[in-house]
Amino acid sequence: MILSVLARRPVLLLLGLVVALALPWFVYPPIAMDIATWALLAVAVDLLLGYTGLLSFGHAAFWGSAAYATGLLGLHTGLPFPVAVLGGAVFAAALAVPIGYLSVKRTGIYFAMVTLAFAQMVYFVANQWRDVTEGENGLQGIPRPLFGVDLSEPFYFYYAGLPIVLLGLLAAWRVVRSPFGRVLVAIRDNPARARALGYPVDRYKLVVFMISAALAGLAGGLSAVSHGSASLQGVHWTTSGQAVMMVVLGGIGTLWGGVLGAGLVVQLEDYLSTAQFNGPGIVTGSVFVLVVLLFRKGLWGTVAGWRRARAE
Numbered sequence: 636m637i638l639s640v641l642a643r644r645p646v647l648l649l650l651g652l653v654v655a656l657a658l659p660w661f662v663y664p665p666i667a668m669d670i671a672t673w674a675l676l677a678v679a680v681d682l683l684l685g686y687t688g689l690l691s692f693g694h695a696a697f698w699g700s701a702a703y704a705t706g707l708l709g710l711h712t713g714l715p716f717p718v719a720v721l722g723g724a725v726f727a728a729a730l731a732v733p734i735g736y737l738s739v740k741r742t743g744i745y746f747a748m749v750t751l752a753f754a755q756m757v758y759f760v761a762n763q764w765r766d767v768t769e770g771e772n773g774l775q776g777i778p779r780p781l782f783g784v785d786l787s788e789p790f791y792f793y794y795a796g797l798p799i800v801l802l803g804l805l806a807a808w809r810v811v812r813s814p815f816g817r818v819l820v821a822i823r824d825n826p827a828r829a830r831a832l833g834y835p836v837d838r839y840k841l842v843v844f845m846i847s848a849a850l851a852g853l854a855g856g857l858s859a860v861s862h863g864s865a866s867l868q869g870v871h872w873t874t875s876g877q878a879v880m881m882v883v884l885g886g887i888g889t890l891w892g893g894v895l896g897a898g899l900v901v902q903l904e905d906y907l908s909t910a911q912f913n914g915p916g917i918v919t920g921s922v923f924v925l926v927v928l929l930f931r932k933g934l935w936g937t938v939a940g941w942r943r944a945r946a947e
Contacts, residue, residue, distance in 0.1 A: 651894070652801075655671070655797060655801070656797075658670065658671075659789075659794075663789075663905075664789035664790045664792070665861065665862075667793050668789070668796060668857075668858075670897055670901045671793075671796070671797060671800040672800065672854040672855075672857050672858040672861065673854070673877075673878070673881065673897040673900070673901055674800070674804070674881075674897035674898065675800050675803045675804060675851075675853060675857075676694065676851050676854040676878045676881075677878050677882050677885070677893030678803075678804060678850065678890055678894065679807065679851040679854065680875075680879060680881075680882050680893065681807075681888065682810065682843060682846065683847050685882065685888030685890075686811055686819045686888060687822060687823050687839075687843050688823035689742075689746050689840065690879070691844075691847070691879075692747050692754065692875045692879065693753050694847070694848070694851045694874070694878055695754050695757075695870050695871055695872055695874035695875040696730065696734070696753060696757040696870060697731060697847075697848040697852045697855065698851050698854060698855030698858070698869055699757065699761065699865070699869030699870030699871075700726060700727055700730055700855075700870065701851070701852030701853070701854075701855040701856040701859075702723065702856055702858060703761065703859075703869075704722060704726040704727075704852075705722065705857075706777040706860075707767070707774065708722045708723070709777045709778050709780070709860065710774065710776070710777060710778070713778075713780060715780055715781050715782060717781070719856065720799060720856035720857050720860060721853075722856075723853070723855065723856030724856060725849070725852075727848045727851060727852025727853075728845050728848050728849040728852065730848065731844055731849070732841075734844075735841045736841060737749065737753075738844070739840035739841050740837060742826075750875075751872060751875070754872055755872060757870050758870045758872070761870050762867055768865075768867075773864055773865055773866030773867065774859075774864060774865040774866075775863070776863060776864075777860055777862075777863045777865065779792060779860055779863075781795060789861075792861065796857050799853060800853075800854070800857065803850050803853045804894075807890060810843070815839075815843075818834055818839055822834070822836050851878075855869060880919075881896035881897045881899075882896060883923070884899060884900065884923060884934060885897075885899075885933050886933025886936025887932075887933060887936065888936070889933070891935050892934065892935035892936055895935050896933070899922075903922065904919065
């Protein structure tokens with residue numbers, strides 16, 4: 636009965652909003668913002684993986700490049716930070732055009748490897764273009780201007796940045812619930828049939844690739860402002876791998892699963908670092924393997940499957 640009530644979409648949305656608003660009261664505010672930004676990145680990855688069938692290991696390029704673009708705008712223009720973050724997202728979407736155009740012509744592991752290769756190229760450029768990115772030092776002291784409002788306290792910054800994340804999540808939800816999203820699912824399930832029905836498959840893939848990159852850039856730019864820095868870690872391939880892990884943990888093709896996976900991974904890593912554990916990757920990797928073995932559809936996907944089985 637409880638699962639049946641929670642399954643109602645308005646109740647879920649309201650519950651998710653309440654959790655998002657209450658999060659910094661129960662979690663250290665910078666960690667709460669990390670959960671929010673990583674959740675948006677995971678949802679961006681799920682748009683490709685869960686709804687289009689494209690596994691991307693290149694989203695670090697969009698997260699990291701948007702972080703640099705947002706940082707440069709913030710440091711050199713004095714724009715309000717939401718405008719700088721939006722500028723970073725636009726830059727990520729523009730970067731996705733050539734990368735996506737060349738990548739979507741491939742499928743399966745080939746698509747994953749091509750996106751990874753492009754992400755490594757972005758990493759190389761960020762590392763070598765020291766006049767702009769400061770190389771290994773990264774951009775430091777990224778400001779948080781917002782019409783004179785003091786956002787130096789992370790608690791208040793969380794609520795200033797949360798609407799950006801919520802708008803990004805709303806955009807992803809709207810995409811998958813639209814006729815465009817239904818075509819993406821058709822392409823995922825049977826691209827040859829979708830092409831026979833007259834849909835330009837590669838064009839649809841390119842558009843969703845750009846949308847996913849923009850959402851990843853939105854998350855990366857906000858993360859840079861939250862931390863006050865943009866570094867090479869953001870464009871490293873491990874960022875892409877961690878986002879994919881969050882999606883698989885929560886449940887591929889659910890959107891909610893990416894949010895849940897992000898919360899679990901970020902919280903676990905914070906707990907391990909606070910406990911001064913030297914090998915957090917061992918623990919997170921073990922949890923990942925355990926979940927994959929026991930919950931084949933991810934945590935959220937498994938619960939949703941149980942609910943549907945009981946309803947029948």
